[in-house]
Amino acid sequence: MREPMRHLILRRLVAFCATLFVVSLLVFTVVRVLPGDPALLIMGMEASPEATEALRRAMGLDRPILVQYVEWLGRALTGDFGRSIQYDVGVGRLVLSRLSVTLPLTVLAAGFMLLTAVPLGVYAATRQGRAGDWVAMLLSQLGIAIPSFWAGLLLILLFAVRLGWVQAGGFDGWGAGLWPGVRALLLPALALGAVQAAILTRTTRAAVLEVLRADHVRTARAKGLADRTVTWKHVLRNALLTIVTIVGLQLGQLLTGSIVLENVFYLPGLGRLALGAISARDLPVVQGVVLLVAVTVVTLNFVVDVLYTVLDPRIRYE
Numbered sequence: 443m444r445e446p447m448r449h450l451i452l453r454r455l456v457a458f459c460a461t462l463f464v465v466s467l468l469v470f471t472v473v474r475v476l477p478g479d480p481a482l483l484i485m486g487m488e489a490s491p492e493a494t495e496a497l498r499r500a501m502g503l504d505r506p507i508l509v510q511y512v513e514w515l516g517r518a519l520t521g522d523f524g525r526s527i528q529y530d531v532g533v534g535r536l537v538l539s540r541l542s543v544t545l546p547l548t549v550l551a552a553g554f555m556l557l558t559a560v561p562l563g564v565y566a567a568t569r570q571g572r573a574g575d576w577v578a579m580l581l582s583q584l585g586i587a588i589p590s591f592w593a594g595l596l597l598i599l600l601f602a603v604r605l606g607w608v609q610a611g612g613f614d615g616w617g618a619g620l621w622p623g624v625r626a627l628l629l630p631a632l633a634l635g636a637v638q639a640a641i642l643t644r645t646t647r648a649a650v651l652e653v654l655r656a657d658h659v660r661t662a663r664a665k666g667l668a669d670r671t672v673t674w675k676h677v678l679r680n681a682l683l684t685i686v687t688i689v690g691l692q693l694g695q696l697l698t699g700s701i702v703l704e705n706v707f708y709l710p711g712l713g714r715l716a717l718g719a720i721s722a723r724d725l726p727v728v729q730g731v732v733l734l735v736a737v738t739v740v741t742l743n744f745v746v747d748v749l750y751t752v753l754d755p756r757i758r759y760e
Contacts, residue, residue, distance in 0.1 A: 451748060458744040465736045466518070470511050473729050518733070524726035528719065533730040537712065541734075543613055543627075544704070544711035548696045550624070550631035551638070555692065559639040560685065563646025568673055570651060578643060585640025590699055594633035594706045601629060611708035630707045634699055638692045645688045649681035656680070683750065690746030694739035 498504050502513065517524065523533035566578035588596075602610035608629055616623045653659060654677055662672045701713030708714075712731055719727035 454744060454747045458740065461740050462737060465740060466515055466733060467511065469729055469732045469736060470514060471507070473725055473732070474507060474510075514729070523730040523733075526719075526724055526727045528722045528724040528727065533726045536715070536727065537730050537734060540710060540712045540715045542616065543709050544697070544700050544713065546623070547627050547631055547634065547700050547703070547709070547711065548693070550627055551635035551696050551700075552693055554631060554635040555639040555642055555696070556689070558635075559642035560646050562639075563643045564650055564673060564678060566643070567647045567650035567654065568669070575647075578647070582640040582643040585636050585643075588636070590633050590637050591702050591706050593636050594630060594703055597629045597633055598707075611706070613709050627709075630700075630703045630709065633706075634696060634703050637699075638696060642685070642688060642692060646681070646685055649684040650677055653677045653680045686746055686749055690742050690749075693742050697735060697738055 495504075502510055514524075521534055523537075525531065526533055526536055529536060562578050562581075566575045569575045598610050601607045608625055613626045614622060650673075658680075659672060659676055662676050663669075667676075700711060701716060703709070704711040704713035705717065712735070716728065716731040718724075719731065
């Protein structure tokens, strides 16, 4: 690995670790200031103050918040996020069980977004001002205007209620088979990815249009290269930097956006787990879910930063 690139990645890694530290501090602090007493919720309103106070001491809630944070962070670094108050199981085990729904849902939504948005954006850019461009922009505008939860309801009415092709909601688990599991996630993945696909379509179109005006593209065409070769080899390759930037941000948005869709489609994923934990004041679960989502988003941004050096070597020397 060349020295400039090594230094660049090292700087990105230091910033990545510092960001994770700040994120963990914010997650712990914000969750702690939520209203409600976990000890009182566990013991019930009829419990004596002495019993409630004893449980609070056993849970470490009577200690200074800084001490609680250091102890929590030390355990989290070893993979111990505590036990769920509501379910009485390890938070890590609970989160992993729900991640088996949220992660495939996010992957399916991302696949739909990439497979539709990038080709459609390139198609619109190469036909600027023509009918294909207008249709692509109209579709993307509709995708941006319709919220994902509303799109999910419309898809349920059409494909589940009227046509009966898929179930309206619920998830029977991967034990029922791969196709039944994927089939249950198709509609929420489509609703989740539609808005992000619309945004990516417009971004891809704008990035490709900018590269199409570059001198090297005119030179490639002057050499007699086919339009398809110019578009996919010379234009899209140089537009990837902008596209990758947006995709990195959108992957995090797909993960966080699944919280709403999981409740619309009644999916047992991280979203429903987080909302249920907030209602029950289950602090260890809330902290675990929020920290996982935040770390995932920060990690995606770090990967995008590293990809910059691969897509554009000039960044290594800045």
